[in-house]
Amino acid sequence: MIRFYWLLSFFVLVTASFAQTDDAATIQKIYNEALQNGQSYENLRFLTKEIGARLSGSPQAAAAVEWGRQVMDTLGLDRVYLQEVMVPHWVRGAREQGRILSQRSGAGQEVNLCALGNSIGTGPAGVVGEVVEVHGLEELDALGRAQLAGKIVFFNRPFDPALVNTFEAYGGAVDQRGGGASAAAQYGAVGVVVRSMTTRLDDVPHTGSLRYAADVPKIPAVAISTNDADRLSRQLTLEPDLKFYFETHCQMLDDVLSYNVIGEIKGTQFPNEVILVGGHLDSWDLGEGAHDDGAGCVQAMEVLRILKSLGIKPKHTIRAVLFMNEENGLRGGRKYAEVAQANREKHLVAIESDRGGFTPRGFETNASPAQLKRMQGWVTLLAPYGLHEMIAGGGGADIGPLEAQGTVLMEYLPDPQRYFDYHHTNIDTFEAVNRRELELGAAAMASLVYLLDRHGLGKAK
Amino acid sequence: MIRFYWLLSFFVLVTASFAQTDDAATIQKIYNEALQNGQSYENLRFLTKEIGARLSGSPQAAAAVEWGRQVMDTLGLDRVYLQEVMVPHWVRGAREQGRILSQRSGAGQEVNLCALGNSIGTGPAGVVGEVVEVHGLEELDALGRAQLAGKIVFFNRPFDPALVNTFEAYGGAVDQRGGGASAAAQYGAVGVVVRSMTTRLDDVPHTGSLRYAADVPKIPAVAISTNDADRLSRQLTLEPDLKFYFETHCQMLDDVLSYNVIGEIKGTQFPNEVILVGGHLDSWDLGEGAHDDGAGCVQAMEVLRILKSLGIKPKHTIRAVLFMNEENGLRGGRKYAEVAQANREKHLVAIESDRGGFTPRGFETNASPAQLKRMQGWVTLLAPYGLHEMIAGGGGADIGPLEAQGTVLMEYLPDPQRYFDYHHTNIDTFEAVNRRELELGAAAMASLVYLLDRHGLGKAK
Structure with a gap:
């Protein structure tokens, strides 16, 4: 009997070790894909240079919605759709x-x-x-x-x-x-x-x-x-x-019809359980909204592209959401949570990237201590890519309304030193974003999504 | 007797814990000083904008030597001096x-x-x-x-x-x-x-x-x-x-007389044992040599300024060295080691900053495994400031020649993603350096110097 337990422990250890090796290899592939074949930088160029600033209600915001839908349409996803939301329409004028x-x-x-x-x-x-x-x-x-x-x-x-x-x-x-x-x-x-x-x-x-x-x-x-x-x-x-x-x-003019842009890969085992990655599509009317939050949008879409390119078939549904109207109303985030509630969609985790396209540092989350501890166990896998921080904290603004439904919120943490140099200004332009830093952020989010999908969150208590 | 040992252990534990608290408080003061009263950014502005590119042998390199000496003269150091070195004089021409x-x-x-x-x-x-x-x-x-x-x-x-x-x-x-x-x-x-x-x-x-x-x-x-x-x-x-x-x-013209610029705070207990921080004063003739390596020079001087401002009296001699001719000859680094050898100066550790003024990640070192392990114990103190990496590796080019004298080499590791965007180009200008990232680097180096001075390196084996 003792021998049996010993063998069992050995088996568990070896399996755990294989899983770790396997995870390390997959994460390496995710980074290679992001850095060698990345599309996020070119997507950001188009969004910032061809469309530009896109405050809620503006013609540019409408163009950005159509752009987001079209980009997602090229990714071979299981579903791409727009979600209606009425947004405020503030204009700066002369x-x-x-x-x-x-x-x-x-x-x-x-x-x-x-x-x-x-x-x-x-x-x-x-x-x-x-x-x-x-x-x-x-x-x-x-x-x-x-x-x-x-x-x-x-x-x-x-x-x-x-x-x-x-x-x-x-x-x-x-x-x-x-x-x-x-x-x-x-x-x-x-x-x-x-x-x-x-x-x-x-x-x-x-x-x-x-x-x-x-x-x-x-x-x-x-x-x-x-x-x-x-x-x-x-x-x-x-x-x-x-x-x-x-x-x-x-x-302030009358409210305008706009949209959240949504794309997803259906889960093979738990299609009704969603892992969400997102950023917000609207920006202030100055500059080009490159760091805030063009970066988060192209990274969220890049997560789906990377998973598809590597042939990873997630167990849970992985959904990218480009939220509308984070900046002056949060209508998109509220509407999204409302619809999720009405449709009884279960969101396990929602991850937002809205701190700019800077070099990766880690993630913060409102997960339970036990869940956080499990995620901190992944840091050995992520540290080689500069991701050392897995800390307690809040989530992003857009995903906040999901909290009431029991969703674990997470926020991608790039290095914070330069963010407020550009935030809400006319110098938040494409040129202020470094290609590698942007791509590493997309890979960081894809790696986290992969680990969450594969290993789950563990107990909430 | 058992009780005595128990008491002793308790005493040691309490002392260690006080030391840790004490260290944490000092490091906090170092960061406050760097971020609230920092001089590194203004010094970099002068070096890059008023002097500019400063290839070895050029008039600008000579001006930079005089600038470095004058800046150090304002810091109330125990000694500021120039060290002669003949350097190559290559010119780009028409x-x-x-x-x-x-x-x-x-x-x-x-x-x-x-x-x-x-x-x-x-x-x-x-x-x-x-x-x-x-x-x-x-x-x-x-x-x-x-x-x-x-x-x-x-x-x-x-x-x-x-x-x-x-x-x-x-x-x-x-x-x-x-x-x-x-x-x-x-x-x-x-x-x-x-x-x-x-x-x-x-x-x-x-x-x-x-x-x-x-x-x-x-x-x-x-x-x-x-x-x-x-x-x-x-x-x-x-x-x-x-x-x-x-x-x-x-x-290539004839060699020219130039200088390493050196300033130091004498150690109170071990004045003949040196902890060196340095960068190189020369740059390529394109751009302004802001990241490479104006940043390292102003950070090295800032380390001394911070120690003086906080009234920290180091046990060992702390020396800042602005090396000449790293880029196309390494004559300054070689001469420095030669003179140290001739004068029987003992260099415990030499730390170089020559990877740009970017956000801090950590340090690498050629220290022994036991020494490295000791330094890794400091990471809990440094991680709140984004310093997670304390890894085995080499040192910088200028300090390399000291290795033969048994000096432990260390290199400051800022985030590496943007460095080669600017390296050796006409866009390596002051504007490419973020003030906070530069200042955090100076604070990182000052904190390491403080810990090395206070706790030593431990056994080389």
């Missing part, structure tokens, strides 16, 4: 401008700015006012209506450069952009100027969405470049009563 | 050019090329000949004088894109650049054209040094861009007898 009006120098000094997404415009009259500089929303309560009514509030709390993870620095500053306008409006402010969301010091303004609170007047809001924010702050110490003028012509 | 001479199309098609470093020039007459394309030096023996005499040999073996580490791909291709000219000349070839050393497909030629064998005629050699290499190869299949023309005006 030339935006802003000036520091110094009574000392006499002349207005032009600054680099852009309207925040979803903001109302000032119209041709613009808005002008004295400037109150603050470093956080909580300062407004102390200032109150007495000091804020009729003023322009300037939110100037910078990213904390000491945070190694730039996404933490973003998280520590972005409430100014998202909630600053309504917070200032409740004390009678007439406009808001926000320091751009980046650690970099340069002349590039960063847009991004704001959310108006329901019961407060809507006031126009713009982001100015970090160099201009520093300049404005310096000048305010010399001349506290200087004025700032800005003019924007943005407006 | 405009270089090359053309594919197609008898079909009638016209010459211009290609993007540059002379390889140390090459002789063609002079105004240029060199012209039919082209023999090969993919490796070994193919020349089979072709022999019969097929190579009077010809231009075109070395066109590309980087292997499937290698995740681009330095391995470089190692697999660079013999064509380094040894191709003499290998071809021994069979009577009149010139050499080499595919640029990069995975990227673009129009940028990459220079780099060649070595002429002693007993073979010297023939001129150039690198052409990867796009042009693909074009030339395609046209050769259509028109095998097409000719190629190129003209270069480079030449």
Whole structure:
């Protein structure tokens, strides 16, 4: 009997070891395919250079939907389809401008700015006012209506450069952009100027969405470049009563019909259990949306292409989703989860790539400790490809609504240092993406999908 | 007695745990200093933008020496000095050019090329000949004088894109650049054209040094861009007898007096034992030598600045060395080791940063397995900063000559994906360096120096 157990243990060990070797060989093939025959870079070129910026509701967003469908149609998938979703349609309009009006120098000094997404415009009259500089929303309560009514509030709390993870620095500053306008409006402010969301010091303004609170007047809001924010702050110490003028012509139009783009390989054993990989197809209207999130879209499609090319027949259904409207509404992500719920589709795992096409570092997930531990066991297989991190964390925005259905969320983590150099700007272009870094990201996601499909997630508890 | 041992173990454990906490706190301070008050980026700006390219023997190299000395003079070090070294003085000369001479199309098609470093020039007459394309030096023996005499040999073996580490791909291709000219000349070839050393497909030629064998005629050699290499190869299949023309005006002048730039903080306990951090001050004459190796120089100096700023008084002498002439002679590295030997200086460890200012991955070292194991124990301290790799490998070129004196060599490993996009080209400029990635590299090196100084290397066996 003892001998029997011994033999059994031996058998289990050998099998485990074979599985590991087998996995290593498959992952090597996945990387070879991505690096030798990769299509993600050429797909990104087309999306960014031939279509370009594609804000929800724009003609370019419609073109991107058709492009995504056509690219997936070439992959020999089992199903490619569009999923209807109504999206907001915000437009930037005519030339935006802003000036520091110094009574000392006499002349207005032009600054680099852009309207925040979803903001109302000032119209041709613009808005002008004295400037109150603050470093956080909580300062407004102390200032109150007495000091804020009729003023322009300037939110100037910078990213904390000491945070190694730039996404933490973003998280520590972005409430100014998202909630600053309504917070200032409740004390009678007439406009808001926000320091751009980046650690970099340069002349590039960063847009991004704001959310108006329901019961407060809507006031126009713009982001100015970090160099201009520093300049404005310096000048305010010399001349506290200087004025700032800005003019924007943005407006929110009626909702527009758009689509999530979906393609899938049916699972051989569990066709009703889905492993999802995705990115978002919409982008801001500045630049080309290359890192945010053209990269995630072409990587998600590349995962399917790689599996097909290698003849891997997954046990579970593997689905690539290009979500619409992540940037200013999240309608695509919400609609997707709603339909999944209605159709009783079971999503085991959803993996999002929405942190740019940079060199791979790993993944984060909201999986249970036991599941995370199992995935951490895969790091020995992934470390040779630079994937050392398998950590607890959230998932991406688009897949978030699936969490309520018990889906394990995962987010691809490329290196975060350069992301906020480009995020929501006119320099987020194809040229800012390195081919190999993009391809390695696609291979990383394909490898994770392969391991999840083959070995499963394990117990949720 | 048992109780005594128990207490002792407890004491050791507690001490070790305090040490770890203490180390973690110091490393956090090092990173805060690098990211909040870093000087490396501004120093790099000056070196690249105000001085620029600085090939050994050039006036710019002399200016860079004086700049390095002056920057170190501001750091409050115990000693800053120059070390004389005679360096080669190769100059590129007037405009270089090359053309594919197609008898079909009638016209010459211009290609993007540059002379390889140390090459002789063609002079105004240029060199012209039919082209023999090969993919490796070994193919020349089979072709022999019969097929190579009077010809231009075109070395066109590309980087292997499937290698995740681009330095391995470089190692697999660079013999064509380094040894191709003499290998071809021994069979009577009149010139050499080499595919640029990069995975990227673009129009940028990459220079780099060649070595002429002693007993073979010297023939001129150039690198052409990867796009042009693909074009030339395609046209050769259509028109095998097409000719190629190129003209270069480079030449090797007499040796010039130059300097290694050295600064140090004296050790409090072991002033005669040195921990060295370094990069090389010279660069190729194209571009600005930002990643190669302005980054390594400013990082080495930043290590000393950070230690001084934090009031860390190292036990061993910490020395920053800006080596001269890594690119086309290694005279600085050789001279440094020679002087160290003559002065009986003991170098415990030498750490080089010469793989660009990219996001940190870790270090490699030729240390003994026991020493490596000790250093791998530090990875838990370093991983929060993205430093997961502590692996066996070589050291950098400049520190190599110290190996014979028993010095442990280490090389800083930033992420390798983008390095060969810029290496030895006119696009290796300041703009290609990300501030945070550069600063994180300096902090990585400072943290390693701190740990080495505090805990030592352990046994060499």
